[in-house]
Amino acid sequence: MRHANKHPGLGLAIFAVAAVAVFGAGILARLTGLHRMQTTLVEETGDRNTLQGFTISGYTRFQAENTLTHFTLQNGRLTGETIPEQVRMPENAQLPSIFNDDLNIITVAPEEREAVNRQASFGGNTATSYAKNFWIMREINLPDNTSLRLHIANKTADTPVEVVSYPNARSGMDWSASNDYLPETYPTWADEIRVQWNDNWMIGLNKESVLYQPGIWRVTESLTEEEVEALPLDGAVQYADGTINVLCKSTEYGKAELFYVPQNLDTILECDTLGEYLGILYRDTKGDIRFDLVDENAVCVQQALISEGTGTEISHSQTNTQQPDQLCYILGLQQGTVWRVILLQMNDAGQLECINLPGDLLQDGRQLPGTTVIQRSADGQYVLFVGREESQLQLTRLFQEEETTSYPIGYRMNVYDLNTQTVVYSGLLDTGADRIWGSYVDSPDFIYYGLAGELLSLSRDCYTVFPQQAQEG
Amino acid sequence: MKRVMKLVGWHWHFVRFPFALLCGIYGVQQILLLLLSASNTDKIGVKLADLFMNCGQFPLFFFVLYLVLLVSASANQNRGRSHTTYTLYTMPFSRMVLPVAQMFLCLALLVIFAAWQVLLYAAAFVPVSMLSAGTMAGVVSGNIPTGNLLDEINANPLFQLLLPVRLGSWLWLVGFFLLLSVQSACVAVCHGFRRIAAMFAAMITAGVGAGALYLRYLIATDHTEESGVFLLLAFLLAAAILPLILNLVSAAWALYRSETL
Numbered sequence: 001m002r003h004a005n006k007h008p009g010l011g012l013a014i015f016a017v018a019a020v021a022v023f024g025a026g027i028l029a030r031l032t033g034l035h036r037m038q039t040t041l042v043e044e045t046g047d048r049n050t051l052q053g054f055t056i057s058g059y060t061r062f063q064a065e066n067t068l069t070h071f072t073l074q075n076g077r078l079t080g081e082t083i084p085e086q087v088r089m090p091e092n093a094q095l096p097s098i099f100n101d102d103l104n105i106i107t108v109a110p111e112e113r114e115a116v117n118r119q120a121s122f123g124g125n126t127a128t129s130y131a132k133n134f135w136i137m138r139e140i141n142l143p144d145n146t147s148l149r150l151h152i153a154n155k156t157a158d159t160p161v162e163v164v165s166y167p168n169a170r171s172g173m174d175w176s177a178s179n180d181y182l183p184e185t186y187p188t189w190a191d192e193i194r195v196q197w198n199d200n201w202m203i204g205l206n207k208e209s210v211l212y213q214p215g216i217w218r219v220t221e222s223l224t225e226e227e228v229e230a231l232p233l234d235g236a237v238q239y240a241d242g243t244i245n246v247l248c249k250s251t252e253y254g255k256a257e258l259f260y261v262p263q264n265l266d267t268i269l270e271c272d273t274l275g276e277y278l279g280i281l282y283r284d285t286k287g288d289i290r291f292d293l294v295d296e297n298a299v300c301v302q303q304a305l306i307s308e309g310t311g312t313e314i315s316h317s318q319t320n321t322q323q324p325d326q327l328c329y330i331l332g333l334q335q336g337t338v339w340r341v342i343l344l345q346m347n348d349a350g351q352l353e354c355i356n357l358p359g360d361l362l363q364d365g366r367q368l369p370g371t372t373v374i375q376r377s378a379d380g381q382y383v384l385f386v387g388r389e390e391s392q393l394q395l396t397r398l399f400q401e402e403e404t405t406s407y408p409i410g411y412r413m414n415v416y417d418l419n420t421q422t423v424v425y426s427g428l429l430d431t432g433a434d435r436i437w438g439s440y441v442d443s444p445d446f447i448y449y450g451l452a453g454e455l456l457s458l459s460r461d462c463y464t465v466f467p468q469q470a471q472e473g
Numbered sequence: 474m475k476r477v478m479k480l481v482g483w484h485w486h487f488v489r490f491p492f493a494l495l496c497g498i499y500g501v502q503q504i505l506l507l508l509l510s511a512s513n514t515d516k517i518g519v520k521l522a523d524l525f526m527n528c529g530q531f532p533l534f535f536f537v538l539y540l541v542l543l544v545s546a547s548a549n550q551n552r553g554r555s556h557t558t559y560t561l562y563t564m565p566f567s568r569m570v571l572p573v574a575q576m577f578l579c580l581a582l583l584v585i586f587a588a589w590q591v592l593l594y595a596a597a598f599v600p601v602s603m604l605s606a607g608t609m610a611g612v613v614s615g616n617i618p619t620g621n622l623l624d625e626i627n628a629n630p631l632f633q634l635l636l637p638v639r640l641g642s643w644l645w646l647v648g649f650f651l652l653l654s655v656q657s658a659c660v661a662v663c664h665g666f667r668r669i670a671a672m673f674a675a676m677i678t679a680g681v682g683a684g685a686l687y688l689r690y691l692i693a694t695d696h697t698e699e700s701g702v703f704l705l706l707a708f709l710l711a712a713a714i715l716p717l718i719l720n721l722v723s724a725a726w727a728l729y730r731s732e733t734l
Binding site: 036 | 628
């Protein structure tokens with residue numbers, strides 16, 4: 001008998017042991033790879049000690065890897081961890097929802113509803129009619145998935161305007177003006193001014209609101225989607241041979257009460273919390289931009305003049321500071337030709353400090369980026385600017401014009417010295433975005449169904465969220 | 474236990490060539506498809522993990538796991554060359570030795586095949602990256618980031634399932650392999666038409682079980698609380714275990730009648 005037959009299972013045993021060893025090596029490779037995904041600081045220039053006074057943190061989600069990483073920069077040290085088998089960001093680090101916008105609905109006034117129903121005609125899945133009197137309804141969708149609807153103004157058209165209803169589409173069942181008639185002051189999407197403060201949602205209404213006084217309103221009642229569904233159907237739409245009962249778009253639901261109106265208010269720009277107070281950035285009737293700090297009794301405790309007489313055309317945005325006692329606004333004056341970065345801070349004495357930061361300072365040929373996080377250090381001497389950084393790629397394809405594409409490679413962190421007005425430190429926060437640059441190659445035939453097929457695809461997206469407040473893991 | 478191990482050894486002897494052939498064919502098709510994709514100018518910037526998914530290797534792996542299950546079960550169809558033939562008649566040990574040995578054999582083959590996939594992937598990384606870089610050089614200029622094998626292993630959902638880093642995922646993987654092994658043992662001891670039925674039932678267990686394994690992983694990573702996905706998972710598990718119960722009954726009947734002899 002051959003030797004192999006004496007020990008017939010020897011080969012299997014060897015292979016099995018080798019397979020277990022391969023598994024061990026594989027697990028080791030995975031753990032090492034997961035560890036390497038952690039955020040790092042690279043390309044550093046200047047004095048790293050200037051990072052001492054800042055505390056920032058963020059989460060990165062790696063889509064294909066089903067993994068989160070978390071980093072914290074505190075006392076000048078970058079710490080982090082990898083959380084494998086986890087794709088859900090913490091509650092306080094969600095991406096802003098883009099489909100939660102506020103809406104202006106231009107709907108038929110109740111008194112004209114009967115006349116509109118009488119003139120209704122039908123084609124396909126649409127009922128059309130004509131109306132002259134409209135109610136402007138503002139539907140405010142709050143981030144906690146509740147909403148309220150307020151009747152903010154009336155509008156009368158000079159000539160009858162077409163109104164449509166789609167009985168098969170739940171959101172369009174009631175009459176509303178067709179898209180050809182959208183008054184300039186009431187675009188479909190409305191500016192959202194809202195903040196959660198002392199367990200209440202505060203919303204801002206501007207002067208397009210006639211029936212509700214422009215100012216800051218406190219939401220006292222807002223309904224969930226189910227509660228809105230359960231509201232009684234209080235109107236009817238004539239459709240073909242029958243009528244369909246609907247919840248009228250002209251019906252208000254939810255409640256709000258007037259909380260605070262800044263003096264000589266023209267337009268509310270932003271509304272945020274600062275420490276225990278509510279801060280309101282607004283333009284007054286003289287064109288000055290002011291900031292009011294309001295306590296819970298709706299009393300203005302401090303006011304700051306941000307900018308004098310800037311005209312009417314301005315753009316504005318809020319930038320995250322990750323500190324409860326700091327607020328930062330970027331104002332584009334005269335249609336974005338002049339940029340001003342304003343940092344507001346409550347100091348220890350309870351006084352409001354207003355610091356003007358350079359909006360276009362150049363250092364080593366680089367602009368001070370700061371659209372992601374801007375934060376003032378604990379000792380007040382430095383300001384940290386954090387902003388996305390991208391890398392450029394030149395693409396030259398056969399028979400095609402040369403194209404340039406860019407992809408994110410992380411976040412540039414610059415520390416700016418307020419005394420010397422220079423950048424004293426610069427570093428690149430590598431959060432891992434560079435692993436997916438291929439998806440930024442913009443080509444119409446990027447997805448290829450060829451010999452090898454394209455049976456399944458993988459999303460290798462990776463994005464970083466900086467929560468409102470810095471936090472340790 | 475010694476008799477079980479001896480039988481595992483003998484039956485390995487019968488299946489080693491078909492098993493090696495299966496591993497070989499699987500490896501060749503995988504490397505070929507990956508290299509073909511990597512040389513495609515419309516896939517520049519696409520990394521190994523993406524190419525692997527694009528070529529359909531993720532579902533194919535689970536299909537070949539089922540083939541491994543069948544190859545393992547075929548050991549008992551050995552035209553009388555197995556020691557089983559006389560041992561079950563003459564030796565004073567339980568006829569349960571046969572299915573238990575078949576189960577261990579299948580488990581070993583599954584583990585070896587999975588390890589073979591890990592090795593293949595690691596081996597493919599360098600040639601695929603080099604080919605990709607070559608394809609890219611003619612199309613793109615600039616500071617192009619280079620990938621590394623560790624990232625590609627982590628990004629690939631197959632290796633997130635095969636090389637778990639959390640205990641729960643480990644338990645599910647072991648459970649899945651045990652499920653396939655028991656099915657393989659059932660197929661091995663059945664004969665005639667019931668063997669074909671058993672193979673079909675094993676296919677359902679393998680397919681639905683793989684689906685349940687992946688779904689469980691997605692639920693665990695998403696921390697979802699939607700009842701719908703849990704219902705789906707329960708349905709998949711039931712659909713994987715019901716054929717197993719049928720096969721167990723069938724196999725017990727076959728053993729009782731000594732059909733295998």
